[in-house]
Amino acid sequence: MPRNTRTSRIAFAASTASLALLATACGGGSDSAGAADGKPVTLTFWSATAGAKETVDAFNKTHTGVKVSFSLVPAGPEGVTKLSNAVKGGNAPDIATMDYSALPEYASEGNLEDLSPSSGEFVDKEFPEAVQSLVNLGGKTWAVPFDVTPLELYYRKDLFKKFGVDVPRTWDEYRAAAEKIHKADPKVSITNFGGGDPALLAGLAWQAGARWYSTRGDSWELNIDSAPSKKVAAYWDDLLKDGLASKTPLWGEGETKERATGRIATVIGAAWSAGNFPVSYPDSKGKWGVAPLPTWGGKAVTGMYGGTSYVVPKGSGHTEQAAEFIKWVTTDPKAMKARLASLKTPSSALPANEKMRAVAAKEFDSSYFGGQDVYALAGRAADSIVPGWTWGPVQQQVTSAQMAAGGDHTKMLRDGQAKGEKAVTDRGLKLAK
DSSP, X not given: OOOOOOOOOOOOBOOTTTOOOBOOOOOOOOOOSSOTTSOOEEEEEEEOSTTHHHHHHHHHHHOSSEEEEEEEOOOHHHHHHHHHHHHHHTOOOSEEEEEGGGHHHHHHTTOBOOOIIIIIHHHHHHSOHHHHHHHEETTEEOOEEOEEOBEEEEEEHHHHHHTTOOOOSBHHHHHHHHHHHHHXXXXXXXXXXXXXXXXXXXXXXXXXXXXXXXEETTEEEEOTTOHHHHHHHHHHHHHHHTTSSEEEESSSHHHHHHHHTTOBOEEEEEGGGGGGXXXXXXXXXXXEEEEEOOBSSSSOOBOBOXXXXXXXXXXXXXXXXXXXXXXXXXXXXXXXXXHHHHOSSOXXXXXXXXXXXXXXXXXXXXXXXXXXXXXXXXXXXXXXBOTTOOOOTTHHHHHHHHHTTTTOXXXXXXXXXXXXXXXXXXXXXXXXX
């Protein structure tokens, strides 16, 4: 079946009560139960996720009507650009993985098939509310969740004991712990937080009650530089200014060295972060523990940091068959077993589907964290994710502006707000005044 190369435009509107995005788009390619000649329908699948190829191999061994051909693609913006070009050229894959933060932008540009008929009821039934709001936009389902990524606190048990510090339950207690530790040993910082990480800042703002994107009538409203976000940014900027948090940039060799040598007492990470510890800091086995993220008001709430979904790019003529594979890979224990068995390093990604978590937990060696059940802890954290967060149609531009802000978190918010507003109007979308 030829690919549907028609372009579509999504018009957004929302009710004040629900802030749900209401989207309309022209229909995509038609589905067929199977090839006319009786041969299996072959789907193409692009992803940068570890274990994807082995998962596809397991699917192909157990399914006859649908076969999947896998291609490894770059992660991050490079992968999104490659997919965008493929959609424009009419040669996009039938299935791809996509970060939650990129989804609304990609859908609003008409680059995705509407999965409501094939996967809408399935998503509502099989996945928690906190991630449903990330894939259900405008009353339509544009993706199926893979993982849920609650923020948690990783802490050095030996350092906390050495300096007589209790695990902080609030951000005030966290700063007090930072002051006590740094006073006792100036070479030790509470964490490293330099360079600026837009996704981490967003997750912390999410926890504080911010909502960076919403709609008013038929217009987009951006609240990136809002009061809850400013509170978070000022908190971390003050910790850095006062020398309580290390200015070593995140995601670099310096960060790894500080954490591996006992110069960092905590790490703010997601559920998936746990799998990095045995690989990055192997000599610290038994020294790290996991706890809920400190809060502002004492109530156990958190935000998300990253996360991946499955989409069907515009032009696929096999949405129904793609949905069959996506359902299998996100909810069938055989898919999780195949993925984890293929990995050379531990994975602690928390499946969005709760039934899959038990399978994943059995494969994770909890001895590194002193026997703590990291999956049970992450599951409880996932239950405390503040509901209602949605990403917006210009988040990739916002992220670029924030990355250029030089690690000044207050400036990251201000620059992100300005860039976001300009990007909305540049795209011809309405901006709420």
